Amino acid sequence: MTLSFCSFSSGSSGNCYLIKSEKTAILVDAGISGKKIYEGLEATGTPRGQLAALLITHEHSDHTKSIRTILKREKKLKAYANWGTWSNITHEICDAQKEIFETGESFYIGEIMVRSFRVSHDAAEPVGFTFSSQGKQISIVTDTGCMNEEIISEIKEADILVLEANHDVDMLKIGRYPWFLKKRVLGKEGHLSNTAAGEAILKLMSESSKERLVLLAHLSKENNFPEMAYQTVKNILEEADYYIGKHLKLNIVSRENLSLIYKI
Ligand SMILES: [Zn+2]
């Protein structure tokens, strides 16, 4: 059995990821237009009938914009979020399509086990997810102002890790964001910087030396460049004698375009 991952879009203008096995397809967040989501499903050869769940990380609109559109079109599809997130989603969604999970609990969507875990972000009850099946694992951590032991332990065995590298701290500080927004992004409940992403990967490498693929995600349009995110992380790793291609694979997922389809 293969587990695969594809990003339809990643960043503050909209997030939507696809996780799938041969039989089951799961969407994580619906923060882009319905049109783009259907284009992504088509491009990845995912029949609509295979869609088994829409999981929601938190209520911010770059993650939830099209929930209602998708659920109205896919009457059999259910959306999963924790109670804190549901109570802050203003879209009208019929109860029959709403599922509530408890943060930290594991549940199955088809043959894929899903586990949510708390991240540090200025939303009601934001989470990351780990998907596993037959010993293979994909984890997603974006929209977190910091990493902590709990998050590290949830993601350290991931074969594919989708990790936020939102901004370059200096670029953000000298950039044109208003001060309150800079403070928000830099705060403990904001977004993870390139440097913090590099340090998190270092920590993971020291805890488990498995050869993983890390996909840097949720890059800021204003305060980052893909090359800068990649190079910052690469430098941090090389200083500790970890080399891309030898100890891990590293790539970036685009803000607007469909990523490659990564399979394990
Ligand atoms: Zn976001």
Ligand SMILES: [Zn+2]
């Ligand atoms: Zn957010």
